[in-house]
Amino acid sequence: MNIGILLKEGPYNHQASDTAYKFAEAAIAKGHKVDAVFLYNDGVTNVNKLMDPPQDDRHIADRWSKLSKQHGVEVLACIAASKRRGINDDILIEGGEITGLGTLTDIAIRNDRLVTFGD
Template sequence: MGWLAQDDERFFPYPFLRGSNVKFGIVVSEGPYTHQASDTAYNFAKSALEAGHEVPRVFFYHDGVNVGTRLSIPPQDERNIQQQWSALGSEHGIDLVICIAAAQRRGLLDEKEASRQGKDANNIAEGFRISGLGQLIEMGIQTDRLMTFGD
């Protein structure tokens, strides 16, 4: 950021773009519909993208992995947290990663993992993928700011 004085409007006439191009890594570590964390994280990510920043990856951890099931059916007059994330992810190319250790404990499986574990179903929503904790560390290394939303 900041190859010259961005606070000086002579050089940087677009104050709303100040500090632009920050890469945000986001951790969601609480379950949807119980805790506000996944909603706050979504609102943050949406605003960050609207402001011209990047959100290359969101890491769903602990009960946050439950965001990624495609089998949730919230009442029609409520927001659908999974669909919100899937839509934002596909629009902006966000890597939506579900922690595998947390997912397996809570019954979140993709097709490959279901067949490997001999389970008769899988439930991962579009745009999400299951991977390891290394993805969280890598996100910390490769982004400029790490945002954690949880309990």
């Protein structure tokens, strides 16, 4: 099964980022293809490479970058939501990309499922 993910929450103020990442890992482990993760609203802050959590905490931006590098998952941030939150190409994680909202429609069309995390 081909899966797209929509993530609408920031990395440390809501469980959605952790849950979406764990879902992606589990889906890949079961042989499914996670095609893309589209970040919308506060979700775009997940790709900020400037986040610097304490050593004993998880590094959510690094997780998304690793998922992209290891499994070819596109990690895409909505341009409008990114601009509102000061996210630009200079602070994107490796493997992250800023794109238009129309890409979300493409993800929904080309995949068997679009799974949404966050409010």
